[in-house]
Amino acid sequence: MRMSGERALVTGSTSGIGRAIAVAFAREGAEVVVTGRDLERGAAVVAEIHSHGGHADFLRAELHDEAECTTLVDTAATRLGGVTVLVNNAAGGEARDAAVADITTEAWEAILRVDLTAPMWCARAAIAHMRRAGHGAIVNISSRQAERVSPGLAAYVAAKAGLNGLTRAIAVDEAPHNIRCNTISPGYVLNDRRDAGISPERRARYEGMHLTRLGVADDIASAAVYLASRESEFVTGVNLQLDGGSSIARALTLG
16 A cells, blocks of 8 residues: 555546546555546546545535635645645646637636646645645646647647646755655546547557557556655656657657
8 A cells, every 4th residue: 555644635536647546546545535527527436436445535626716726725634634645637728729829818828727827726735734744745747748749739838838847846845844746747648538439540640659559547647656655755856758758759750
């Protein structure tokens, strides 16, 4: 039980990567608060964790508001008896993203608010609880897009690049308090809903971006367990490129 005794809040954890992280944390002994906007999906994640003998609760959250972020963290601490692990996974608004020449100020600000400012708000609130506990770990879920950009995603790219910088700032500022902060930057990760009807040609193109295989949510969850547990006590301020090698080469170009 690699996370026994830890009390974890995972934002955006009713589906996909966040769900996988919450379930993995609970299986490793952490008490977990699952968050999201959909009560039914949140209840399903909690039920899955309970079915494996884990401890979890669900809190509905809208992360575009500063007060709600603070309340979310403080309520999670009340439910769990503290917060020692925070995973900033939630993201939103990318459907309105665009190139700088085309993006509206409203869309720009909305995306940065959820993808960058909300993680800062949540971290700020969580750090107070972690300092009281005497230790803590923050894991920010970023993206390969911060380093290797696709067109038409100006706000998302800027937000994730900022999140990478935020990780380093927190790591430096909180080291004296035994609080670590690290980033995971996933490559293309298969999603059951988004990729249900993926064509063989499109799948082959995505596979060609990797040296190994396409990623799945459990790949990210395994890395999050390591970075959130005491196993990584000597690791802080890093950006783990979890992308099957796609950040260094495209498999189809290797021969």
